[in-house]
Amino acid sequence: MKKLGAFISGKSGRWIILAAWIVLALVLNLTLPQANSQEDEQAETFLNDTNSEEAARIIEEEFSDNSGLPALLTWYQEDGLTDEDLQSIQQFSADLQEADIEAATVTPFQDIPLPALKEQLSDDGTTLVMPILFDNGTATDTVEAGLKKIQDTANDAFTQNPFEQDLNSGDLLVRATGPAGISVDAVGLFSQGDTTLLFGTVLIVLIFLLVIYRSPILALVPLIGVGFAYLVISPILGALGKAELISFDSQGLAIMTVLLFGAGTDYCLFLITRFRENLWELKSKKTAIVRSLSSASGAIAMSGLTVIVAMLVLLVADYGSINRFAIPFGIAIFIMLLASLTLVPALLTIIGRASFFPFIPRTEDMQEQRAKEKGKPVRTKKPQNKIGNSVGRLVIRHPWKIAIATIVVLGILAGISSRITYTYDTLSSFPDDMPSKEGFEILTDHVNAGELAPVSVITETDDPEAVRAALEELPYAATVMDPEQSESNDQLIRIQLELDENPYSNEAMAHIPDIKEAVSDTTGNADSVWIGGQTAEQYDTQQVTKHDEKWIIPIVIGFITLLLLTYLRSVTATIYLVATVLLSFFSALGLGWLILHYGFGVEAIQGFIPLYAFVFIVALGEDYNIFMISSIWKRSKTMPLKQAIADGVAHTGGVITSAGLILAATFAVLTTLPIQILVHFGTITAIGVLLDTFLVRPFLVPAITAILGKWAFWPWKKRIQQTEENEQKAHG
Structure with missing residues (x-):
C-alpha cells in the first residue's frame, strides 16, 4: 500500500489514476448495455425443483388447453350491474377479440346469452369476473403491453373508461387482478422506484456529508468515487446479464444501489478521516496520503472483503431472488473497494488540503506561519x-x-x-391504490377471494370422482371444479380448487400439506400428487x-x-x-x-x-x-x-x-x-x-x-x- 500510495500521490500518478477511471467508465458505457436494460423479471423462482414447479410443468405439458397466466378483469358497479352494463361488457369482449392481444386468450363473453351471463354475477349483483388467459412463460413486458391494449380498447366501448374510474365514483369500473395483474404491478412498482431511489440516495448522502464535514468540496469527493464505481458497475452487470452469465431483477438492483452508496461512502470516509488526521501533523500531502493508505487500507479491505464473502455465500440459496444477489452485489463492492483505494486518494491528492475548505487542517508550523503573515496571534488548533x-x-x-x-x-x-x-x-x-389490489378487494368483498388464484391438484388415479369428493369434504374448499383429463395419460387428472379465503394468506398456505395428504390418502400414492397455483408456490417459497x-x-x-x-x-x-x-x-x-x-x-x-x-x-x-x-x-x-x-x-x-x-x-x-x-x-x-x-x-x-x-x-x-x-x- 505504501508503493500504491507513493504512485497515486506522485505528480503523474494521480492524473493517470483519474484518467484511467474516466476512460474505463466512458468505454464501458459506450460499448456495453446498462444493467437496468437487462433486468430479468421472469427469472426462476426456485433453483431446484419443487412440488409446485413440477405441477406447473405438468399443467403446461398435459393440460395446455386450460393452462396459462390468468388476468381477472373484475367488473364492479356499486348499485348493481345493469343489463346495459352487461351489454357494454359483451361489446368490449367482442372488441378484445378483434384487438388480437399477443399471447392472450379472451373469454368470449359476447357469445354468452344475457340471462346466462347474469348467473355469473356475484350474489349481490355488483361484480362480474372476466378471465383473460396469457400463455405460460409470457414475458412480463408482453403481459403489461397486453393489459395496456385492453385498457386502450375500453376507450371505444365505454363513454367513460372503466379502468380510470375511482372505486367510490358510483360508476361502472373494472380492475385487472389475478396472477397476471399482480405480476405487472409488482414489476411496475420496482421500475418506478429505480430513478427515485438513485436520486434520493445521492441527495441524502450529500446532505449528511455537508452537515457532518461542513465542506462542499469534501462532500463531493465520496460521491464522485461512488459515482464512478456505479458507472463502471452498471455496464459490467449489463454485459454479464446480456450474456446470460448472471441474472438480476429490479428489486436486486434497487438494493444494490443503496448498498453501493452506503457502504462505498463509508469506505471513502475511513480513508478521508485518516487523511485529515495526518494533514494536522504532516506538511506534505503526499506523505499524508501514503500514510493514510498504509494505515486505513487494511481495515477498508477487510471490511469490503467481509461484505463480498457474505454476498457470495448467497450462491448457496435455492430461492432465486436471494441467489441472484450474490454476484452483482459482490462485483459492486469489489469495484467500490478499488475506487476507494485508488480513485478517492487520487482525488484527495489532486485537491489536497482544499478538500476540507473552509476548515482546512494545517500543522502547527503552518498555522504559526499563516498567523504571522496576517499579523494575528498564534492559535494552533486541532479538532x-x-x-x-x-x-x-x-x-x-x-x-x-x-x-x-x-x-x-x-x-x-x-x-x-x-x-x-x-x-x-x-x-x-x-x-x-394499486389496480390489482383494488381488484382483489372487490373480489374479497363481493365474490370469493379464492377465485383470484385457484389451487390446482394433479394426481394419477383411476377414480377421479373419489378425489373430487375428498376435496369437497375439506372445510376450507369453496368450489371444487370437475376433473380434467390429461391429453396423453388416462390416469392423470387435474382438479381446480377455490379456497374460501385469501389464497395468498398464511392460512391458505397452511392448507397445502393437508390438501396433498387428503389426495394421497384417496389415491394411496403420495409421490404422484402435485399441488400447483400461487398458494402452493408461496408454500414452497416459505x-x-x-x-x-x-x-x-x-x-x-x-x-x-x-x-x-x-x-x-x-x-x-x-x-x-x-x-x-x-x-x-x-x-x-x-x-x-x-x-x-x-x-x-x-x-x-x-x-x-x-x-x-x-x-x-x-x-x-x-x-x-x-x-x-x-x-x-x-x-x-x-x-x-x-x-x-x-x-x-x-x-x-x-x-x-x-x-x-x-x-x-x-x-x-x-x-x-x-x-x-x-x-x-x-x-x-x-x-x-x-x-x-x-x-x-x-x-x-x-x-x-x-x-x-x-x-x-x-x-x-x-x-x-x-x-x-x-x-x-x-x-x-
Missing part, C-alpha cells in the same frame, strides 16, 4: 472529539455496568424478534426460504469468523465480535417489528426479510467493529490497554458515527418507496446499523475488551506480552 473522549473514559471506568446494561437492552429487543409474524403474500406489499436460512446463516457466520480470526489473530476477540453483531441483528429485528407493527400497523413482514437483513447487518456491522478494534490494537502496542481502548473509541467515534448515520440513512431511503417489502427491509437494516453505531461499537465491544484485558488478544502471545509491558510502564 477534539469531546463526546468520543467522554464515552471512551466512561467505558474503561465502568466496563461491567455498561456491558450488562447494553446486553440487557439488546437482549430484550432480541427476544421480541421471536414474536414477529411473517407473510409471503405478494399483495400485502402493494399500496392500497419452505425453501427456511431451508436457505439454515444453510446461509451458519456459513456466513463461519466465513466472517475465519476472516476475523485471520485478520486479528485472536480467538477471544473473534468470538465476541461475532456474538455482538449477531445480538444487534436480532435486536434490530425486534425493534423493527415494534416500530412497524405498533407504529405503522403492519400485520406481518415478508418472510425472506430476516435473511436479507441478516447478511447486510452482520457484514456491514462487522465493518465498524473491524475499524475500531484495529485502532485499539494499534494503540495497545505503545500504551496500556485501557488507555488504548479509550483513545480507540475517541479516535474512531467521529468517523464511525458519521459512516453509520450515512449508511442507515441510505437504507432508510427505501422506506420512501411504495413497496412494502423494501420499506420493511430498509427499516430493519437501518435500525441494525444504528444499533451497531450507537450501542455495540462505542459501548458493548470496548466494554467487553476492557473486561477481558490482555485475554482479548488470546492466543497471540506477542501482543499479550506487549500489553503486560505497557501496563508495567504505566505503573512505574
